[in-house]
Amino acid sequence: MTGPIAYLKGKFIAAQQAMLPVNDAAIVLGATVTEMTRTFHHKPFKLEEHIDRLYRSTKYVRFHTDVTREEMTDLTMKVVDHNAALIPEKKELGIIHFVTAGAFSIYAGSAGGNEKMIPTVCVHTFPLPLHLWAKGYEKGIHAVTPSTRHVPPQCIDPKMKYRSRLHYWLAEQEAKLVDPAAATLLLDLDGNVSEFSGGNIMIVKDGAIISPPARNILPGISRQTVIELARELDLPFVEREIQVYDVCNADEAFESTTPICLLPVTKINNIPIGDGRPGPICSRLLSAWGLKVGLDIVAQIRSDVPWET
DSSP states (O other), X not given: OOXXXXXXXXXXXXXXXXXXXXXXXXXXXXXXXXXXXXXXXTEESSHHHHHHHXXXXXXXXXXXXXXXXXXXXXXXXXXXXXXXXXXXXXXXXXXXXXXXXXBOHHHHGGGTTTXXXXXXXXXXXXXXXXXXXXXXXXXXXXXXXXXXXXXXXXXXXXXXXXXXXXXXXXXXXXXXXXXXXXXXXXXXXXXXXXXXXXXXXXXXXXXXXXXXXXGGSOOOHHHHHHHHHHHHTTOOEEEOOOBHHHHHTSSEEEXXXXXTEEEEEEEETTEEOTTSSOOHHHHHHHHHHHHHHTSOHHHHHHHOOOOOO
16 A cells, blocks of 8 residues: 555554444444554654553453554554655654444444444554644643533543543633633542643642642653653652642643643633743753654754645
C-alpha cells in the first residue's frame, strides 16, 4: 500500500478503510478504551508505558483480546514506520490505540446470536497538528471551570483511559460560552480541581509543583514525565487536593498532555495566574524534556504548518 495504513481486526489495511460497523459496542455503548502516543523524530515516545496502560484498562473492563503486548508493540511499529515515511521529516505522528468490546450481539441480530463478544482492536495514526497550540506558548491558555463535573471514581476509575466521555463534550460546550478558546478544567463533586478534558493540571507555588492526587485523575504519561524531570531538576513534586482558589493564587500553572508535552496556563475563569504570563518552571521543564527527546519542543510547535496526507 502506498498511502497510510491502519491495523484493524487482525489485518493491516488502508487507513481510509478503517471503519467500525454500527453494531460495535463502541458506537452502541461507548464501550472502548484507548491510548494516544506521539512521536519525536518519527519514533514513539514512551510507547511501552502507553501499551501497558492500555492493557491495564482492558483488564479492568474485561475486554479479553488475543493480541499480546509484544504483538501490539510490533504491529504498532509497523503502522508507525510505514506512515512516518509518508510525512515530512519535521512532522510528527499521533498514534491511536483503541479496543472496543466488539459487536453488540443484540444490535448484530442473527449475525450476533449468543456468541461471545470478540474485542475490536485498532491502531492508526495521524499527522500531529502542532500549529494549533502555537499561540499558547506566547500568552498561555485560559482555563475555565464549567458546571459539568468530573465523573467520580466511585463510578468509573479514572486510571482507565476510555472514550465514552460525553461529560467532556458538555463541559467543553459550557466553557466555550465563556471563552471560545478556553481549556476546559473539570472540578469534582466536592469542588476540587481534577483534570483538563485533554490533560493533567499542575500548579507551582513557592517553587514546588503541586498536582491533584492520582486517585481522582487519569495519571498521565506526560504527568509522569514531569515527575521524572522534577526529580532531575531538584524541584519538589507534591500531590494534594487543590481548589480554584489555589490555582488563582499559584505562581504559575501548566497542562501536561501527550501531543505537546506542556502548555502554560496563565488565566483561570478570567483571573490571571501569577503575573499572567508563562512561568519559569514550565519553561525549565520544557527545556529538560527537549533534551530527552533531542529537539526544541516549543520551536517545533511554532514552526509547524498544516499537513494533509
